[in-house]
Amino acid sequence: MIRFAFEVFRLLRPRQWIKNFALFAAILFAGELFDQLIFEKVFVAFFVFCGLSSATYIVNDLFDIKKDRMHPFKRFRPLAGNKISVSAAILTAAILIFISLFVSTTITPAFFIICLVYLSIQFLYSLFLKSLAVVDILAIATGYILRVYAGEFASGFHISVWLLLTTISISLFLAIGKRRSELTLLSANKKNLIQETRESLSRYSERLLDVYASIFAT
Template identity: 35%
Template sequence: MSMTAQRSLRRHIDGGARGVALGVFRSARPKQWVKSVLVLAAPFVSGQLADTAVLLATVLAFVAFSLVASAVYLFNDALDAAADRAHPTKCERPVASGVVSVPVAYAASAILLAAGTAIGALAGWQLLLVLGAYCGLQLGYCLGWKHQPVIDLCIVASGFLLRAIAGGVAAGIALSQWFLLVTAFGSLFMVAGKRFAEMVLYERTGARIRDALAKYSTSYLRFVWATSAAIAIMSYCLWAFEIRGGSGGDIWAVISMVPFVVAVLRYAVDVDGGNAGEPEEIALRDRVLQVLGLAWVGALALSVYL
């Protein structure tokens, strides 16, 4: 083989390897790692985030959850590769399009799972239990529970809740019942809103996105997200009065209710319009919602750390 041919072959191999690596990275959904920021919630509201040991445990929980979640995404893409090829948009995913082969996707998933578990072990066995629960639920979702109405909503919402719990158990922080209720129903509100948006799209265009949508109606999903929003608001208000009982931070805890409630109502506008497909995209493009979020975090920080 000539030198020119050898160089051409080497460039082709290198380009292919880079393409596969990039495809694996895309399939890992790095944008979704922002969800793992929820591990900061418990240390933040407990007033211990500035503690070095707590911060280190929280960072470990963040990295562990991000890697394990990426492992699940890769596993799901490999499992659904054949079905995704027939989908109008999912066919562009790296695994479905053939950029990343199914065996490579499974191998990458196993590597990420092992890495996430190893990092989680550094923070303690309690975090491993939470990661195990997350993996069990998500794998069940991938293998068929995603086609079961209501069950699919609860499993997706549990992913947010378990992230919040992970931050607490990794740092050894006791979790308030109100904290868990706000997180659980706030998560269900966002998930039901996303399904509502998918249902609206289905009714407008006929482009069904999920099999479970055939068993839902927009009125039912509206009931779920509206109920979840109401419970989340009520739980937060009760929690806010508990945060700093009898201290000077009480007034800021009460004030924090205002931006929290307004932010939920603002987000509900997008949900009601069928535009809540991806919560993180709404948060990134809605400047008013960002201001409300900052005001809420600021008031909450003053109530906890003042």
């Protein structure tokens, strides 16, 4: 039972929750980080996104289970490594989505809507967007941007144009960096793994991704 609970926890990818700290950007730059009522509301929103993001990671793992088994590192994930059953993963994702969306309705209507938008984009990413070169990068970057807007809608404090532009640049830079690291990793192992595990990577070159990264890093 303890082993199963541990594998479920791994399935949630808690190390990825750090991305959800982007929700605090609005109140941080508005100087309201230490306002208790506002902070508590954004804090709840943070955990809502932790639940939603974990659910989307599970869904993505379900779609990629066969490809992950061929990947040099992803094959050790709970689903790919047969540590968690498909039915248990589906149930976990469904529970996370239900609870997260329910809690989101208690924050603000706009926050609930952006949660639905985030879920929709992530599901589309798992279905087919991740197979489309450039579009996959935009989809990943959109996830970061929506987190910042989620913090705005949860707190009621608007982000400035400069913060928005900075968020877009950083989001694209991180998304490109993700693809760059994947391409480098798979190229160092077996060339045919690129096509087998991530179709869109076969349409990139390391030089092209470096150019993209340099554009959004400046």
